[in-house]
Amino acid sequence: MPSLTIRNLDDTLINALKRKAGASARSVEAELRIALKAWADQPAMMQVEAVSQRLQQAIALAENGRASDFSTRPPYSAARLADAIGEDHVTPVAQWIEGIAEPSLSQLKAIAAYCSVSADWLAYGEGTPYLCEYDRIPENAGQGVLWLLDADPKTLKTHLQGLRFIRCAGERGGLLLVKQWADKDLVIRTPYVVSEDTGGGGRSSLRNLTQVWHLLYQVYSECDLAPDLAITSHIASERTYRQLQDGWHNPSALLHDLPSQPWWEDIWDSNEFARSNYWPGWKKLCTDLYEEISDSKSASNIRESIESGEHPLLKEIENAALLGKLDT
Template sequence: MFGRLTIRNLKVEIVERLNELASINERSVEAEVRYALAKWTELNGSEASVDEYYRGEISERLSFLIQQKNGALNFELKASHVAEKLGFAKGSIVEQWAQGEVEPTFEQLDALADYFSADPKWLKHGDGSPFDKTYIRIPEKPKEAIDWLLKKERYDDLINIAFIRDFSGCIYVVKIYENQRSIVYYTPYVLDDSVGNGGFNSLCKLFVFWEQLYKEYTSSQGSTSLSASNIMIKSYIFDELDSQELEKGNIDPLALIKKQTNSSWWEDVWDTGDTRLREYWSGCRELCIKVNEHRR
C-alpha cells in the first residue's frame, strides 16, 4: 500500500541538493526524496528502539532492587521514598525510571546502587550479579581486627554486625547500616573439621579475635567501649539453599538474614572453659575443642 505526500515551502538549497543527489544516483528527484525519507525513518526508528530497550533494562533492574529491599524491610518501600532519600525534589522521578519512561544518568544510577547496596556495574550494564561481596582477611591482631570491624566504610551509622557460617563452613561478615544498607565480606576462613593446617592456624587467630570482641562487646567499663555504641552483633548458620543464594549474589543479603534465627555460636566457640558448648553444626564441639587447646 502506498500513500501520497506533498511537501511545500522547501528551501531552495534543499531542492538543489536533492537534484544533485538524484543526478549522481541516476534516479528522479521524487525517487531520491523517497529514498532519503526511508533512510531517515529507519535511522530514527532504530535509535528509538535502542533507547526504549535500554530504558526497559534499567526499569527491570531498578524494580528488582526495590522488590529485594522490600524483602528486607518491615514496610513497603515506594519509588517516592527512594527519591526523598536521594534528595530529589520530586518523588515522580524515580517512578519514571522504574516505569521505563525516563533514562537516568550514570551518576544517578551510581546513587541508586549505593542506596540499594547493589553493584553499580550490574545496575548500569547488567554485568555480574546484583549484590557484590568484598574479600577480606581480618587483621590478626585483635585490636586491629576490632578497629577494622567498626571503622567507617562507604556508609555511616553502623548498627549491626553479622557473622555467617554457610553450609560448607565458610565465614562471611556483614556490616549493616541505617536505612538497611550493607557491605558483605567473604573471608578465607572455613569453620569446619576439613580445614587444613594453614586454615587451622587462621582459625586460632580468629578465635582470639572473637574472644576479645566479646569482652569489649559485653564490657560496661568506659564510654568508648563497644557496648556503649549500641551496635548489635549476631551470628547465623545458613542452610545449603541460602548459602548458594548468598554466594551467587542474586538476593539482597539482608533479606536472607531477615528470615534466619539468631545462633549465638560466635559468643561460644572460642570459650576454652565452656564444657557445655552446643553442637551448632555437625562436628562443632570437636573442632572448637581442638582449636582452643591449640591456642592455649
C-alpha cells in the same frame, strides 16, 4: 534539509511501506522517515529499557530487605524514591521505572544508595546488585577486631550497623562475613573453615580467629564502642550460603530468615561451649582449640590479657573514653 535517495528497493518492502502509509494517512516518504527514526532511536530505547529493568529489580530487592533488623523504611514507591533523592516531582521517577524516560547517572547513583545496591550495577549494568569480596581477617586480635568493626584506628569509631558470621552447614564449615551499613551490605568470603577439617595452617588461623572473637566480644559487650551495632552468628544451608555469595540476593533478606545462634561467642568460652552442640563435632572442636591455646605461652598470654581487661586495644578504648573521644 538534506535528502537521501535509495535505489533498488525490494518490491515487497515498497508495498509494505505503502500499506502502512495508507493505514496511517501518510505519504510513503513520511512513513519511511518515521521508520528510519524508530530504527535510529532503537539503541537509546534499549538503554532506557535496560535501566528501567534494573530499577525495578533494585526496588524489588530493597523491598525484600525491609524486614532486616535495623530497617524501618516504608515501601519503596516512586514517591518515596523521589523524596529520598531530592526530586520535587514524582512523575519523572515513575517514568524512569516504567521505561518511558531515562534518569541521569547522578540520579541513578542516588537511587542505588537509597536501595542499598551497587551504583555500578544500577547505573552501568556492571557486576551484581550486591558486593561480594574475598578477604582474610587479620590474625592479630586487636587488628582483627578493628577490621571486623570497620573502625578507624585513630578515632576507634565505626559506622557499622550489622556484623554477621555465617557458617555453612555440614562438616566442612566454610565461613562468610556480612558487614552492614545504613546504605549497603558487603559479603566477604574467607578462607576459614570452622571445623576439625583443617590443615596445619588453617588450624593456626582458626585458633587466632577464636582470639579475635574473644576480644571482639569484650569490646562489644563491655566497651560500648558501637552502641547501635548488632553482631550475630548463623548457620546457613549450602543453598543460602551460595545465594549470599552470588550477589543477586539481598543479604538482609536472607539473614532475616536465618535464626541467630550465638556460636561465635561460645566457641572460645569454656563456660559455654560444653552446654551447646551447634553442629556435629562442635564440642571436640571447641575443647581442642581451647587446649591448644592453653598449651601455647603466647596465645594463653593473649587470652589472659583479654579476660583481665589488659589487652592493648581494651586499654586504648578505655583511654579514649576517658578523654571524651568516644560516645560511651
